Amino acid sequence: MSALVWTAVGSLAAWLWLLLGQGFFWRTDMRLPPRREPDDWPSVCVVVPARDEAAVLPDSLPSLLAQDYPGRAEIFLVDDGSSDGTGELARELSRLHGGLPLTVGSPGEPPAGWTGKLWAVRHGIGLARARAPEYLLLTDADIAHAPDSLRELVAAARAGGFDLVSQMARLRVESVWERLVVPAFVYFFAQLYPFRWIAVKGSRTSAAAGGCVLLRTEAAERARIPDAVRHAVIDDVAVARAVKGSGGHIWLGLAEHVDSVRPYPRLHDLWRMVSRSAYAQLRHNPLVLAGTVAGLAVVYLVPPVALCVGLAVGNSAAAVAGGLAWLLMTVTYLPMLRYYRQPLWIAPSLPVTAFLYLLMTVDSAVQHYRGRGAAWKGRTYSRPDTHPDAAPEQS
Template sequence: MSNERRAARMRTVRAVILLVVTVVALAAWVWLAVARGGYWRTDQRLPAATPPERWPDLAVVVPARDEAAVLAATVPALVHQEYPGVARVVLVDDGSTDGTADVARTLAAGAPLPLTVVEPGEPPPGWTGKLWALHAGVRAAGDAELFLFTDADIAHRPGSLRALVTAAGSRDLVSQMARLRVETGWERLVVPAFVYFFALLYPFRWVNRPGARTAAAAGGCVLVRRAALDAAGGIPAVRDAVIDDVALGRAVKRAGGRIWLGLGDLVHSVRPYPGLGPLWRMVSRSAFPQLHYSVPLLAGTVLGLALLFLVPPAAVVAGLVTASTATLVLGGAGWLLSAALFLPMLRYYRQPAPLAVLLPLIATLYGAMTVDSALQYARGRNAAWKGRTYPRT
């Protein structure tokens, strides 16, 4: 066989392989669109319900570590909430060095809802700092029937507590994915995809279905009944979880509780992410733990990201270069479908639709963050938050 014929044959083989992989990628996107619980939809919002005849006693637990800079935007909104029943706020100062406790007391002085500051000290071995803080808050909350776990950077709009408790109804856990900040260029590029990928992993409709195995929660805003929390083993049952919100949602659902997860309209985060670095650390901190520290799962995730997000645009380029209509059309269909599924999340965050075509680039960033998370773990650098390292599990 001549060199020319051999080269032509290799080109044909490569073209066929690319065409097959492109078909697989397109089929995967079609499957995600129709069989992944409608993960791409943004209609899971706080359910409307009839207000309870008796408003249960409520304790709002706020874990805070060096959060003095954001408290002015969040604490007043909490302590001035109108709640028909008995409610109180417990802020747990988790070893802060910036005067978080004093700032919180000053901001809450004279407010309708009383604020108590608890300082439990350093977490014992085997505990993450946030979960130790939540445990301390629960213990300090007295006989509250409901707990609202909400992060120090989460601002609640007026009526948030009433809406949450009303929506709970017969549910045991209600959680809202707070609307994250999208003001800088990097926030606009990365944040909507962060929520989109979370929904892809944990389709909200599946989470909210009582018979489904999928369970999760969003840690910025979690309302849970004391009885359901106790049935799940309390905070100690998930004390070493890096992804504490998902672990808590799973624990409550496994114990027979009804849970609900959706997008938040009454809660938003005020935490700024001025550049790529803080966003990178936010994602990489939990990426490898999300994969259960598994190298095979890491490899599968990277390959899956490449198949879904890189193959379609690569096929478009190859189809243009080689004048292969089939490769061009199939690659374009996969790319357009992926963009279409991302559009609802962009609309939710009020971002321009053309950003949807950049999803392959954004996914590549997330893949790099995930690999970096694994590399940091392999080097002995566990996930950390504000100077404290999570336990190695």
């Protein structure tokens, strides 16, 4: 058998494993269960880190102010050194819309060893501590919540006994590039962190979606959040690892009524979103990068190549193996496209999107070694181990 056939068969075997052995990652039915309201509603403080978010705040903050929550709830928006009037706009929106009480704070520049977002979260949690809340809702400034979002999260946490409940907000899919890249982003994330495995106590798989994380205050203190993960660029995954590593029970699923309002109209915008943290996800390890590139090529690029080359040269074994692998890839992508309400004919284009992600990952490494890695809104973060006081991430 030729090398092409062996590679195509290897890709097909990988897809059979992904279909059946990777936590059924491709299914999109991990949603919050039907609400079972508790007898008493615990107090909640909402912490919103915000840096230069004036463009999206009018579409997101009013949804938090309007939360229909039976218990005591309060919002703490932390203006992380914005230059666009984010803090004042937040106060004006609060005056205009009313609703939940809003406090706007500012922590100043983060010290060495801290990312800006986690420094802002630390400040927000510090402000909230005076209210002694039972839960903290950590949510990003570009996330819009349905009026009963907080009720749903708290009810799920109480009913399931979860210390952390996170929903992956539905990202915007309006431009051509968003339609091509965004559903695949969530698909790849679920493949890397199968949601069903995350919810299993004692499993090694841990992840959260930073845009919407309800965290029991006691669990946050036990896991030393955010101090224990203060250097993390991929902060949501780091927080989930810390909580689960300290004995917490966590849950992650797809959202029905939690949406990101941030637009990514151009490929450049999406490229920056992925590449700023892709190499950090690989722990800045060139060997892991090489393995990831090879894996992406074998799993996503080989099937269409094997099919086309096999048909062109009359190698039926390569064509069949490649075609079946491509078919399995396409079938597993369909549920995510349905979730994002996208046309199903996009599914066979997943190898093209995977190739873009491969290039974004390589670019992330290149930018890192040029000293421009993990750059976001005017700040660039170095590797965690360059700070002598940085705590190691849990695995």
